[in-house]
Amino acid sequence: MRQAGWFIALTLLQCGHAAVPAESEWRGEIALEFRAFTESALDPAQNDSNLSLSGEVEYYTSWDDGRQSFTIKPFGRLDQRDYKRTHGDLREAVWLFSDDGLEVRAGVDKVFWGVTEVYHLVDIINQTDAVENRDGEQKLGQPMFKLSLERDWGVLDLFYMPMFRERTFPSAEGRPRSQPRVAYEMTEFQNHQEKYHQDLALRWSQNLGDWDLGLAHFYGTGREPSYSLGHDNDGLPVLIPRYEIIHQSSIDLQGVVGDWLWKFEGIHREGQGPSFSAATGGFEYTFYGIAESSSDLGVLTEVMWDERGDSATTPFNRDVFLGLRWVANDVDGTEVLSGVVNDWDNSTRFFNLEASRRLGNDWKLGLQARFWSNVDEGDALFGLRRDDYIEFKLSRFF
Amino acid sequence: MLPRLLLIITSLAVCNAVAWADVDEMKGLEIAMEADRRDTGYHDFSAQLTMLLRNKHGKESLRDMRTRSLEVDGDGDKTMIIFDQPRDVKGTALLTFSHKIEPDDQWLYLPALKRVKRISSRNKSGPFMGSEFAYEDLASQEVEKYSYRYLKDETLNGQAMFLIERDPVDENSGYRRQLVWIDQAEYRPQKIEFYDRKDSLLKTLEFRGYVQYLDRYWRAREMYMENHQTGKSTLLTWENYEFRVGLQDSDFTTNSLKRAK
Numbered sequence: 001m002r003q004a005g006w007f008i009a010l011t012l013l014q015c016g017h018a019a020v021p022a023e024s025e026w027r028g029e030i031a032l033e034f035r036a037f038t039e040s041a042l043d044p045a046q047n048d049s050n051l052s053l054s055g056e057v058e059y060y061t062s063w064d065d066g067r068q069s070f071t072i073k074p075f076g077r078l079d080q081r082d083y084k085r086t087h088g089d090l091r092e093a094v095w096l097f098s099d100d101g102l103e104v105r106a107g108v109d110k111v112f113w114g115v116t117e118v119y120h121l122v123d124i125i126n127q128t129d130a131v132e133n134r135d136g137e138q139k140l141g142q143p144m145f146k147l148s149l150e151r152d153w154g155v156l157d158l159f160y161m162p163m164f165r166e167r168t169f170p171s172a173e174g175r176p177r178s179q180p181r182v183a184y185e186m187t188e189f190q191n192h193q194e195k196y197h198q199d200l201a202l203r204w205s206q207n208l209g210d211w212d213l214g215l216a217h218f219y220g221t222g223r224e225p226s227y228s229l230g231h232d233n234d235g236l237p238v239l240i241p242r243y244e245i246i247h248q249s250s251i252d253l254q255g256v257v258g259d260w261l262w263k264f265e266g267i268h269r270e271g272q273g274p275s276f277s278a279a280t281g282g283f284e285y286t287f288y289g290i291a292e293s294s295s296d297l298g299v300l301t302e303v304m305w306d307e308r309g310d311s312a313t314t315p316f317n318r319d320v321f322l323g324l325r326w327v328a329n330d331v332d333g334t335e336v337l338s339g340v341v342n343d344w345d346n347s348t349r350f351f352n353l354e355a356s357r358r359l360g361n362d363w364k365l366g367l368q369a370r371f372w373s374n375v376d377e378g379d380a381l382f383g384l385r386r387d388d389y390i391e392f393k394l395s396r397f398f
Numbered sequence: 399m400l401p402r403l404l405l406i407i408t409s410l411a412v413c414n415a416v417a418w419a420d421v422d423e424m425k426g427l428e429i430a431m432e433a434d435r436r437d438t439g440y441h442d443f444s445a446q447l448t449m450l451l452r453n454k455h456g457k458e459s460l461r462d463m464r465t466r467s468l469e470v471d472g473d474g475d476k477t478m479i480i481f482d483q484p485r486d487v488k489g490t491a492l493l494t495f496s497h498k499i500e501p502d503d504q505w506l507y508l509p510a511l512k513r514v515k516r517i518s519s520r521n522k523s524g525p526f527m528g529s530e531f532a533y534e535d536l537a538s539q540e541v542e543k544y545s546y547r548y549l550k551d552e553t554l555n556g557q558a559m560f561l562i563e564r565d566p567v568d569e570n571s572g573y574r575r576q577l578v579w580i581d582q583a584e585y586r587p588q589k590i591e592f593y594d595r596k597d598s599l600l601k602t603l604e605f606r607g608y609v610q611y612l613d614r615y616w617r618a619r620e621m622y623m624e625n626h627q628t629g630k631s632t633l634l635t636w637e638n639y640e641f642r643v644g645l646q647d648s649d650f651t652t653n654s655l656k657r658a659k
Contacts, residue, residue: 027488060659069659098657101648112512137511148653155653207652210503212516254516261518288521296524331451331459331528333487361460361484397485
């Protein structure tokens with residue numbers, strides 16, 4: 001009798017599981033990219049064109065009534081010229097538990113902080129996959145344990161990161177790249193634990209009516225290296241990256257006031273040279289349904305400021321961005337974002353154009369153009385002065 | 399004497415006209431409130447949507463998405479829409495806190511960047527996903543968003559209808575007015591004509607295949623929107639409606655957007 005009872009209980013348990021089948025799905029993207037450089041390269045090792053193929057697959061499965069899930073997302077690229085850009089990375093491999101205002105994530109994940117368009121100042125959890133794109137939006141998967149509490153007083157995120165990822169840099173054949181190249185093989189760490197310094201971060205965020213506010217603090221290996229001049233084994237000049245242990249506090253704020261979107265990001269960093277502050281912010285104003293069409297035109301302005309000036313580890317130190325975003329609102333999802341970043345100290349200008357549209361349901365065509373002009377010798381972009389390029393990208397989604 | 403009499407007659411006529419207008423407006427509002435009352439109390443629902451977009455040359459494209467909605471006492475609904483097709487936007491999710499009079503709060507989640515962007519909800523008249531539905535056509539239909547006027551009774555597809563005119567209160571609406579046919583039996587919208595800012599007929603929306611859920615709430619299986627000015631159309635099909643699935647406030651936060659799959 002007792003055994004029968006157990007048997008029924010077990011059967012019921014299994015029924016319970018069977019009643020909520022695991023949801024799982026695959027998705028992916030394969031992209032062919034072609035870059036044409038419009039000026040001759042500074043380094044004879046570099047070439048005027050490049051072909052590249054990349055692929056990304058995502059598998060997602062959930063169970064426990066959707067409370068638990070697992071996502072894995074490997075990425076890989078084959079590059080014609082740059083053997084360092086031929087690389088793979090586990091973008092995500094994360095277990096997630098969420099229930100009633102509590103969220104736990106463990107594994108390799110990606111987290112974005114920030115609100116501005118051009119320069120992602122406060123975004124610090126993931127390392128930049130800089131061989132992918134210089135815009136700082138492609139990131140390497142970060143091993144982490146994350147705990148989030150969602151309450152009336154806001155969302156509190158706690159991060160524990162047991163391992164550091166080094167930034168990726170192009171090889172001598174890579175383009176665009178700094179001059180001289182960054183000697184990734186000579187990387188230095190301030191801390192003896194090197195990649196295994198245990199990093200911590202905390203973030204509080206809250207929706208305050210028309211405004212979203214985030215406050216954060218990060219302690220650990222800075223994702224942005226500082227550079228010193230040196231020589232590699234062949235005696236050629238190189239930039240040697242060095243990662244310091246930093247404390248960084250940040251604020252990000254975005255708000256909507258009618259047709260205006262306001263954005264602000266600010267940081268204070270200690271541990272990388274003298275302590276300093278930096279900020280970026282601006283607005284986006286949108287004209288809806290321009291010229292009796294259904295398309296929208298947004299006007300964007302963002303200012304970038306870094307207390308360190310010319311000694312900053314970023315080119316966005318005393319710059320102002322002016323841009324336009326045109327969204328057709330058509331079936332093909334046609335969009336164009338273009339603009340210019342102007343350094344008001346040394347007049348260096350950086351032009352950027354990004355456009356995309358769908359071709360049918362599963363294909364997408366992208367265009368990107370980047371030009372650097374009037375580049376000042378003291379600007380961090382000086383090495384890129386001959387790396388103007390146009391990129392075509394054809395993606396197939398499945 | 400004569401001018402004075404004229405004045406009295408004129409003012410009487412005006413008073414009468416005003417009174418009649420009041421009666422029609424009152425009746426229009428009462429119909430809208432009754433329709434709203436009958437559709438209140440479902441608490442939450444989830445459903446799948448398919449949009450078939452067709453241009454005037456007959457070229458078609460498809461949109462697939464899922465939606466979750468939560469009723470909020472004394473305010474507009476909270477809604478999350480997660481996109482499945484076209485594939486390049488798969489995983490993109492839109493969170494809306496709609497309000498009765500204030501502009502809605504909206505956030506868009508971009509899965510490739512893992513980024514939540516605040517967006518301006520003033521763009522009510524813009525096309526939703528390139529379809530013939532504007533954001534405001536799909537937004538939570540609060541009574542306070544329009545002023546009403548009952549026009550007449552009419553028969554449509556053999557059913558007795560109230561024909562009412564409703565004018566958007568929000569000056570950012572793309573419409574000057576809408577004509578709404580509401581059936582007298584169940585107070586369900588059956589047809590809407592949308593007139594643009596210049597008062598020309600822009601679109602017609604037809605509701606087809608009403609199904610009743612929880613013995614009370616009627617939902618159309620199909621919504622067919624035809625644009626008379628461009629010749630384009632969108633057929634919106636609703637599937638897998640589930641009511642009272644246990645959704646709560648914590649399923650409609652910017653953090654839950656990041657979990658949406």
